[in-house]
Amino acid sequence: MALLERRCSERERTDDTETLSCTIEAAQTLHSYTEYIIRIQRGPDPKECWQIVKRYSDFDTLNTILQVSGVAPTLPPKRLIGKLDREFVSQRQRGLQAYLDTLLAQPCLACCENVRRFLDPTSYPDSYTELALQQVSMFFRSEPRWEVLEPLKDIGWRIRKRFFLLRPKDQPKARLLLSWAEVGPDSYLSQKDLQAALKLLPNISHPHLQPIVLAEAGEKSALLVQPFNETGALRDLLCKSRPGEPYLRSCRRKGPGLPLSQLQSFGCQILEALNFLHECGFPYGHLHSGNVLVQGKTCRLTGLENSILGLPPLYRAELASHRRLAAMEVGDVFAFGLLLFELAYGRPPDTIPVETFEPSIPPLVASVLQSILSADAVRSCLPTVPMLLDSPLFHGVPLPRSEKPHLKMTSRLKESLRGLQESTEQRLRRDNREKSRQSLNEDPESPLANGATDSTLSSPTTTPSTPTPTGSAPPPPPPLLSPSPTAIATNDSGPARGALLSSIRNFQKGILRSAAVDNPDCDTEGI
Template sequence: MQNSTPVTVDVTHPIKCTLIDWKRLPDHVEYVIEVNNQLEIGKSWRIHRRYAEFRKLNSQIEKFGADLGFPPKKFIGNAKEVFIKQRMLALQEFLDAICLHPFLYACPVVVNFLESFTETYTGLHEWILLSFRDKRQWIIEQQRKHCGWRPGKIHYEIRCGSSKLMLSGVRYGPDRFGPVASLNNALEFLRTLQCPHLNESITSWATDGGIIYIRPIFKKGTVRDRLYKSSWKDDFFTKYRIDSSIFSFEMYDIRLICRQLLETLTLLNAISVPYLDAHAGNVVITECGCELIDLDQVLTGQPSFRRPSMLYFQTINTLEDMFVFIFGEFLFELLTGFFTFPVHSANEAIAIVPLMFQPLLKSIFLPEVRSLPRLQDLINSSLFVDVSIAKMKQREIRIPGDIKEVFDGLCNNMLERYKRDRRQFNNIKKQRKFEQLLNSEAEKLRRKEIIKEQLKLRTVGEENC
């Protein structure tokens, strides 16, 4: 399989950044950062950054509204060793805060700062122009540089006659499967699906470098744009500031949107299309109801930003389990505006949503048994059983053999890598728990008592001799 993709790393992998040293140069101080990919044993690298580069990074991501505790600039005494060490501690806290959420540590400005993803917008732009040279009916008008969170993805407003459209290009990810020819066949198949709650792209094609697709521009934005009362044209961190007030949907509207999404996820699960980016930023509301967009990018094998949260759950073992999980996160986002479900405080999180939604969220995030409900179980729940929706007219969907091979291979890659990463993640959690136990006061006291007892026994033995 040919693949000229520059990078196929998983940028959602949890990372750890440690400031390990500093050095004074003639006109500034450089800090040495060790970056560790926590799910790939032995994968770490070191970078050198000066305070001005930290400050530039902070100015780019502080638009998000998160308090990252960035240390202020100091003009006098900033070369003294005592001050440098104090600043180093503050910068460590700043990096720790960034590493808490994939929206921060995996966003383009941070991955470029940390060198965890090295391709620039220039490289992406050249790829698009090269792939676009024989598409003379499309005219590129404007690049939308910062409207998404994912590195390796680029957006343009384009024109065809009097119609304005959106072009997106996505690099291949670590789960990609199949040669370019098979991917193009699969893209054509996806555009033929007649699901009323799936918005097919106008056109799409695969290249050696990634997948490009063109879709309509939705002037009212996505469901997430409606939640945050933002313009689809604004950059990601400005649109979705965490201190923004959130628009509340009516309870029936939430039930209707979710029921329509469940219908789409059921279809995708049936034909083994592992589209796990079903979040409020990829759902639009049209005169036909809610529609899922950007399905084409599933064939790139890029990971979902929900993947780090999935690693905490032993109940996720199949594609359907993943669909159920992302549906739970989608519902939670509609109710609260939070991008991801806070797995560390599940009880408190569920307690803040309306009572009618709590049992379903508990069945997903706090299951009483070691398994998740099925998609059909969610459809048959009291929340959705009486919600009427438009359904597919097609009774049967026939998938050609080469396309089925692409879908199955993509699913296998995704599930196998997920399970491998989860094992490593569990090992890390056990190691941390063990280290915390060793360093606890109770454990230190227990070890001290054991040593005292051993010394006492040794003394008695020597006296008997």
């Protein structure tokens, strides 16, 4: 186990889901143009920062690319005369800062490859498609039965994952989807276990999991072949887009949510697939509307390889912000709540957690959303997948007839996948602690901001002793087994002590709020 942990630490990679923050620190005028010096920070660690220098024309080029999304922020206007004036440069700097703040506040744009490359050109070179094509070509030298037709550019949100249209040479009209991806920052499995886990994928059979034709592992990457779905994913259905269109087009939501009957059917099918994976001990963690393929009245989950490769989930920033969401099964339930919100409203929520739900959705849907996405839910306890299946919204929903599910793995592989899940959850918890510490540092009223250290905060607090009156000492407290108020001796030692004893007598145990700790028996009356 230690060897695998050391190997994982040696292959740390940039997490593409880590939030970026930008500050334009200065502007400098050179000849006929102005350069803006921007400081970028990745995540909560102030040591993870660097500087870039950009001109207004660089911002304009990026903004032109983002226009296809329909949600790009407004860029400060161009100016030909007086553009080097000091007051105008200062005004433009404030406008560009507002542009960056708005850009990074939208998750759909913040994880976009063009935005990431604009802010971090060192970590995101413009060569992933060529690298993927080289790897795929090397593989197909030993697999002559396949033929690569064309690359499918800008599909999906992942920067380090590339897709190609494929066909078997003996079936010219058939179309398959080939995906290639590098291992991610949560990579844990040894090369042998990685190959065994990928070989398992084509043997998984479930009516609501996308079948996989081929899965092969390279040294630091993997490729998969699966049927190409002409209908697309739930994201395409909600955005009224076609499969294969650029991911940025899905940022613009055109229509309302799904009808209640369709929402119930798709939701129940997704829960059945999640329940199957959880029962088999297979870590998933990558549920979102782009990973649910639709074919008629049936939907199927895809992206099973992502967790095996150690790729971070789309909602990792939200999971790392809440301590209770670190467990992978709990994260699946949270992601299901976000997906259910999309199905109900036709768009993702504006803020997480969600405090209020518009009355336009049925009460049954609002009740389930409340039990998953509310602030109280993410702070205490989320329902489990079996609880959701038994809720009034999904209980008894008829499902399409299908074949019997099948997933069989060796005990060694199951143990390796368990270690992978634990490693992924540990990094989430570590990031959550770092974010909490950073929040305390930024809070002027917190002990850390006033010079206290973590060891000071973690040391046990000492309760100040009550001043003892001059005279006979008060009698010792009664045993815990005899909590009767009459057993507590009162003492005329002062009004403060009398008030304390009075508050103890009047204490009501029922006002205490129990803390739920990942317990499947937690209260879920809101479902």
